[in-house]
Every structure is written in C-alpha cells, then in structure tokens.
Amino acid sequence: MADETANQGIPEPDGRAHIIQTDYQIGQDNIETKIGPFGLDIHNPVFLISGLAIMAFVFYTLALPEQASTVFSSMFDFTTKTFDWFFLSAGNLVVIFALLLIVLPVGKVRLGGAEAVPDYSYAGWFAMLFAAGMGIGLMFYGVSEPMSHFSSSMGGTASENGVRTDWAPLGAAAGDQEAAIRLGMAATIYHWALHPWAVYATVALALALFSFNKGLPLTIRSAFYPILGDRVWGWPGHIIDVIAVFATLFGLATSLGFGATQANGGLNELFGIPKGTTTEVILITGITAVALISVVRGLDGGVKVLSEINMGLAGILALFVLITGPTMFLLSFFWDSLVSYAQNLIPLSMPFGREDVNYSQGWTSFYWAWWISWSPFVGMFIARVSRGRTVREFITCVLIIPTLVCVFWMSIFGGTAIHQVVNDGYTAAQDAALELQLFKMLDPLPIAAVTSFIGIVLVIVFFVTSSDSGSLVIDTITAGGKVDAPVPQRVFWCIFEGAVAIALLIGGGLASLQSMVISTGLLFTCVLLIMCFAIWKGLHSEPRG
Amino acid sequence: MFKKIMAPVDLAHKDRLEKALQCTADLAKHYGAEVVFVGVTTSTPSSVAHSPEEYGEKLDAFANEQSQAHGFTALGKALLSHDPSSDVDDVLLKATADNNVDLVVMASHLPNVMDYVWPSNGGKIAEHAKCSVMVVRT
Numbered sequence: 104m105a106d107e108t109a110n111q112g113i114p115e116p117d118g119r120a121h122i123i124q125t126d127y128q129i130g131q132d133n134i135e136t137k138i139g140p141f142g143l144d145i146h147n148p149v150f151l152i153s154g155l156a157i158m159a160f161v162f163y164t165l166a167l168p169e170q171a172s173t174v175f176s177s178m179f180d181f182t183t184k185t186f187d188w189f190f191l192s193a194g195n196l197v198v199i200f201a202l203l204l205i206v207l208p209v210g211k212v213r214l215g216g217a218e219a220v221p222d223y224s225y226a227g228w229f230a231m232l233f234a235a236g237m238g239i240g241l242m243f244y245g246v247s248e249p250m251s252h253f254s255s256s257m258g259g260t261a262s263e264n265g266v267r268t269d270w271a272p273l274g275a276a277a278g279d280q281e282a283a284i285r286l287g288m289a290a291t292i293y294h295w296a297l298h299p300w301a302v303y304a305t306v307a308l309a310l311a312l313f314s315f316n317k318g319l320p321l322t323i324r325s326a327f328y329p330i331l332g333d334r335v336w337g338w339p340g341h342i343i344d345v346i347a348v349f350a351t352l353f354g355l356a357t358s359l360g361f362g363a364t365q366a367n368g369g370l371n372e373l374f375g376i377p378k379g380t381t382t383e384v385i386l387i388t389g390i391t392a393v394a395l396i397s398v399v400r401g402l403d404g405g406v407k408v409l410s411e412i413n414m415g416l417a418g419i420l421a422l423f424v425l426i427t428g429p430t431m432f433l434l435s436f437f438w439d440s441l442v443s444y445a446q447n448l449i450p451l452s453m454p455f456g457r458e459d460v461n462y463s464q465g466w467t468s469f470y471w472a473w474w475i476s477w478s479p480f481v482g483m484f485i486a487r488v489s490r491g492r493t494v495r496e497f498i499t500c501v502l503i504i505p506t507l508v509c510v511f512w513m514s515i516f517g518g519t520a521i522h523q524v525v526n527d528g529y530t531a532a533q534d535a536a537l538e539l540q541l542f543k544m545l546d547p548l549p550i551a552a553v554t555s556f557i558g559i560v561l562v563i564v565f566f567v568t569s570s571d572s573g574s575l576v577i578d579t580i581t582a583g584g585k586v587d588a589p590v591p592q593r594v595f596w597c598i599f600e601g602a603v604a605i606a607l608l609i610g611g612g613l614a615s616l617q618s619m620v621i622s623t624g625l626l627f628t629c630v631l632l633i634m635c636f637a638i639w640k641g642l643h644s645e646p647r648g
Numbered sequence: 649m650f651k652k653i654m655a656p657v658d659l660a661h662k663d664r665l666e667k668a669l670q671c672t673a674d675l676a677k678h679y680g681a682e683v684v685f686v687g688v689t690t691s692t693p694s695s696v697a698h699s700p701e702e703y704g705e706k707l708d709a710f711a712n713e714q715s716q717a718h719g720f721t722a723l724g725k726a727l728l729s730h731d732p733s734s735d736v737d738d739v740l741l742k743a744t745a746d747n748n749v750d751l752v753v754m755a756s757h758l759p760n761v762m763d764y765v766w767p768s769n770g771g772k773i774a775e776h777a778k779c780s781v782m783v784v785r786t
Contacts, residue, residue, distance in 0.1 A: 122698050122699075128695060129693055129694055129695045130660075130694075130695035131695075140761050215691065215699070216699065216701070222691055222728075222730060314692050314693055315691065315692070315693075315699070318693045318698030318699065319693065320692075320693060321692045321693070398734075399734060400734060401730075401731035401733065401734025401735050402730045402731035402734070403730050403731060403735060404734065404735060405734075487692065488730075490691045490692075575731075584692070584693070585694065585695065586690050586692050586694075586731065586732070586733075587690060587694065587731075587732040587733050588733060589733060590733050590734060590766065593733070
C-alpha cells in the first residue's frame with residue numbers, strides 16, 4: 104500500500120483487486136502524432152477502419168438510396184421476425200442474471216477493488232446514466248406508447264388465415280376499457296423497465312469489472328478476455344471495437360436526424376416555425392454545437408452538468424403534470440400499472456408460442472434489438488462513471504431504480520393522456536402524430552405554452568446529452584481505451600456525427616441506416632450473452648466485502 | 649525565496665520532461681526548497697498504471713528517484729481526474745492551493761496557432777495560479 108499522505112486526492116487505499124496479468128500495455132498500438140496544430144493519440148487500426156467504414160456506408164446509402172433501403176430494411180425485418188425468440192430469450196436471461204447478482208454473495212464485490220470509493224454522488228451518477236440511457240425515448244414514447252397499446256387492446260383481436268393481424272399485446276381486451284388500460288400499461292412498461300436496464304447493466308458491469316478490477320483498457324474487447332485471451336489485442340478485438348463504434352455513431356446520427364425532425368414538429372406546433380430540411384439542419388447544427396461545448400468542457404464540467412439540468416427539468420415537468428393533471432387518479436394509476444406489469448411480465452416475455460405476432464415481433468423484438476445495439480455505448484458510459492460501487496449497489500441502481508422511474512414516468516404521462524380520452528373525451532393526443540402527442544397532452548393543462556416549451560428544451564438537451572456522452576465513448580474506443588486522448592479527437596467525433604446526420608437527412612437514408620444499426624443488435628445479443636459468462640468468471644476471482 | 653516547488657509530471661511522457669526536471673532540481677537546491685511532484689491520473693487503467701493506487705506508487709518511486717539523483721527533499725502526490733483531457737488545468741490549479749506551493753515549474757510545448765483557442769496547460773496555470781510559475785519550453 105502506498106503512503107497515504109503521499110497520495111491525496113486518490114480514493115485510496117483501494118484494496119486488492121485481481122489484476123489480469125498480460126503483456127499488453129494500454130496504448131501500445133496507438134499512434135501519437137501531430138497533424139498541423141492538432142495532437143492525436145489514436146488506436147491503430149480501430150480509428151482508421153471505423154472512420155473509413157462509416158464514410159463508405161454513408162456514401163453507399165446516398166449513392167444508391169433505393170437499393171440500400173431495400174437491403175437494410177429486409178435485413179431488419181428478417182432479424183426481428185426470425186430471431187424474435189432469440190431476442191426475447193436473451194432479454195429474459197439477462198434480467199434473471201442481473202437479479203441473481205443482487206442476491207448472490209458475489210454482489211459484495213466492489214468495482215475498483217475492495218476499498219475503492221465512489222467517484223460520483225448518487226444524484227450525479229444517476230442523472231448521467233439515465234440521460235445517456237433513455238431520456239430521449241421517454242419524451243417521445245411517454246404518451247404515445249401507452250396510448251397505442253391501450254387503443255389496440257380496446258380494438259380486440261383480428262386474424263387472417265389463423266395469423267393475428269392486430270397489434271394488440273397478448274389476448275387484447277376487446278371493449279373492456281378497464282382491462283385495456285391495464286394491459287396497455289403493462290405492455291408499455293415491459294419495454295422500458297427491467298429488460299432494457301438489465302441489458303445496459305450487464306454490458307456496463309462487464310466493462311467496469313474488466314477495466315477497474317482487472318486492469319484492462321476501457322474498451323468493449325476487454326470483456327472478451329476470459330474467452331479469447333491475448334487474442335483480444337489482435338484482429339478479433341479490432342473487429343469487436345469497430346462494430347461498437349459503428350453502432351454507436353450510426354445509432355446517434357440516425358437518432359439525431361429523427362430527433363431533429365421531431366423537434367421541428369414541436370417547434371412548428373408551438374411557434375409556427377416552418378417544417379423542412381433547413382430548420383432541421385439548423386437544429387442538428389445547434390445540437391452539435393452545444394454537444395461540442397459540452398465535450399470540450401469534459402465529463403464533469405459538461406456532460407454531468409447538462410445531465411443534471413435535464414433530469415431536474417424532466418422531474419419538474421413530471422411533477423407539474425402530476426399536480427395539475429388528475430393527481431389522485433395518477434397516484435393509484437402508478438400502483439395499478441406496477442401491479443399489472445408484474446402480473447403480465449411472464450406472459451409478455453414468453454419467447455415461444457406467441458399469438459400476438461405483431462406486438463411481440465414488431466414492438467418487443469424491435470425494442471430489444473434497439474436497446475441491445477445501444478448497449479455498447481450506454482454500457483461503456485455507465486461503466487466509466489461507476490467506479491467504487493459494489494456489484495449489488497450497481498445493479499440495484501442501474502436496474503431497479505430506473506425501472507421504477509420509468510414506471511412512474513409512463514404512468515404520469517400515459518396515464519394523463521388516457522384519462523383525457525376516457526374521462527374527458529379529449530382525443531387530440533390520441534389522434535396526433537407520434538412526435539406531437541406529448542404537446543397535445545399538455546395542451547389542456549395550465550400554462551401549456553410554458554410546459555410545451557420545456558418539453559422541446561428537454562428533447563433537445565436529451566439529444567445533446569446522448570451526443571456528448573456518445574462522442575466521449577467513441578473517442579475512448581478509438582483511442583484504445585485511453586480516456587485522456589487529446590481534445591481535438593473528441594471534437595472530431597462530435598462534428599463527424601453531426602455531419603453524418605446532416606448528410607443522411609439531406610440525401611435520405613436515415614431510416615435504412617437505422618435498420619442496419621438495429622440489425623447489428625443480433626450480433627450484440629451474442630456479445631451480451633458472452634459478457635454474462637465473462638462477468639461470472641471475473642467476479643469469482645475478486646475479493647468480496 | 650521559495651520553500652515549496654510543485655513540479656507537474658506526465659509519467660507517460662517522461663522523455664519530454666528532461667529540461668523541466670533539471671530546472672526543478674537546480675532551483676530546489678539553490679533555494680533549499682522541497683519539491684512536490686504531482687501527476688494527474690484517471691480511475692480507469694492507463695498506459696502508466698492499472699489503477700490509481702499503482703499510479704501513486706509509481707509517482708512515489710519517481711519522486712524518490714529524483715530526490716536521490718539530485719539531492720533535495722521530494723514527495724509524490726497523485727491527483728485524480730475524471731477527464732484529464734479537459735480538466736487537468738483545474739486539478740493542477742487546485743493542487744497549487746491545497747499544497748501551499750510558492751513556485752510551479754512545468755514543461756510546456758512550443759505554442760502554436762491552437763494556443764489562441766486552447767491555451768497550453770502551462771499557459772493556463774501561469775495565467776491563473778496565485779504563485780510564481782516557470783514554464784519550461786521543451
């Protein structure tokens with residue numbers, strides 16, 4: 104142990120962790136150079152291959168838009184329809200695995216060594232993992248998804264040649280309003296609660312464990328060390344990291360593109376700002392500019408501050424809707440939704456023998472592929488800020504608390520919208536386009552102009568928090584796990600991401616690339632399962648307590 | 649004139665420190681000052697160390713080595729930063745105050761056009777530190 108007085112500022116003594124002895128030195132494959140006044144410290148060949156592959160794909164979708172769209176969307180359909188059982192089974196397995204880690208004795212293992220101290224307070228930590236993980240989705244699906252499942256459940260089932268053609272979950276609830284509400288909420292929460300967060304928690308835990316406790320670089324390939332051994336430093340590892348960069352950048356760029364379209368819809372509704380490519384390009388440029396300031400200011404001065412501001416604003420908005428909306432109804436609705444989720448969890452997560460094919464393939468399988476394809480990015484970001492937590496604490500905070508927050512959020516926003524339809528006969532939210540449902544739901548509540556404006560700000564800032572944390576993650580992977588690479592590198596990725604989004608927005612091809620990203624979810628599902636094995640092996644060699 | 653000198657070092661690039669280290673040693677001996685070698689590290693593994701603890705040990709060893717080679721009292725102080733690329737200056741500035749140093753000796757690259765946008769670490773420390781700062785061009 105080092106002299107305590109000699110190391111102020113370090114959370115130490117860190118106790119013993121079982122470092123993996125390997126000859127690999129972090130940064131050994133890196134190229135440190137200067138291009139003009141810019142310093143660079145990049146991994147060879149991950150940086151170059153990722154950059155070139157991304158440009159090649161953008162070029163392909165722009166040059167042959169129709170072909171690309173056909174290829175990628177059929178790839179996507181094939182994946183979600185043929186492998187729905189695989190996605191659903193993997194999701195269930197990961198949830199069970201994560202829950203087991205909470206109760207088993209290995210839950211006592213601390214990330215960063217037995218006596219490591221947490222780097223961040225609960226509030227800052229939670230804000231960051233939530234803002235990176237799903238903040239933006241909650242803004243769009245908070246109203247629209249409960250509404251959609253409620254409506255389809257009310258509609259009952261329909262079939263053609265023995266195959267269900269309706270989109271209702273499970274056996275629907277034709278004409279039974281009460282039952283349709285409960286089923287709709289359960290079907291929504293199912294997609295936003297335990298399963299996605301278990302996926303994120305698993306990936307994050309694998310990366311945190313192999314980095315903080317085993318001393319391997321903070322990149323996706325490190326989690327494969329128990330299986331591939333020193334081969335992870337060669338091509339198998341390069342390929343894993345390149346795919347992760349690829350999924351992250353395209354995931355972010357396509358979301359940025361769609362997000363701009365949706366924010367444009369909101370601005371049009373509120374201020375009559377014209378819809379169109381020009382406004383969207385301005386929005387992407389603006390979001391990228393703010394993200395740029397944030398990445399330059401760094402993790403503490405930029406990303407954390409923005410995440411906290413956003414979580415604060417989101418909290419205020421939720422509280423406002425709770426108070427000015429049907430308060431008593433919402434409070435019991437939260438509880439009812441939670442109970443309904445618990446009751447329907449098992450039938451909803453059955454991977455085989457499903458009759459509700461449209462729901463289980465079109466919704467669930469799609470969501471699972473989506474969460475899983477985002478998991479390298481969100482997982483790596485969560486890992487980076489989680490040092491000093493025990494495995495038990497980590498899983499509880501990344502799995503259970505976000506689950507409850509999502510149930511709460513969906514109950515308030517979805518509940519208010521459903522209440523408006525059922526009790527007040529106000530159907531504007533139900534009838535509106537997806538991106539406008541939130542604003543239509545806020546309309547009948549007091550000071551709608553102010554809350555809608557907050558809504559738009561939240562949408563935009565959630566994009567910024569995804570964009571900045573994503574740029575940090577890509578920068579770290581393409582620098583071979585170094586988190587102290589020169590600033591111009593992260594600036595490059597941030598701008599590159601905005602540029603890809605703008606190119607695809609103008610040239611078309613956002614949808615086809617998004618399908619491609621989601622198709623990579625299949626690949627990462629295998630990665631996810633391997634990670635469970637790696638975590639299991641890794642945890643057993645760690646000191647507990 | 650100076651009692652305590654702070655010398656920020658980057659253990660990953662020891663080769664670039666030669667001039668600054670010589671300067672630190674000369675000044676320390678001349679004024680009979682104590683030297684604090686500070687190094688900024690991350691909680692994730694780096695090219696220097698697997699953990700902050702190991703980094704601290706390496707920095708202590710480095711300080712010891714310098715102290716014996718040049719004959720002055722020295723100690724190592726590892727500083728933790730969540731994101732050194734962006735906040736290394738703030739961490740170092742805080743260290744000057746926390747350790748009551750009266751002189752900072754640090755290496756810095758030759759300024760270029762980028763320094764108008766992002767000042768070098770040495771430049772930023774010289775601008776904001778309350779104590780004297782000697783920036784040694786490498």
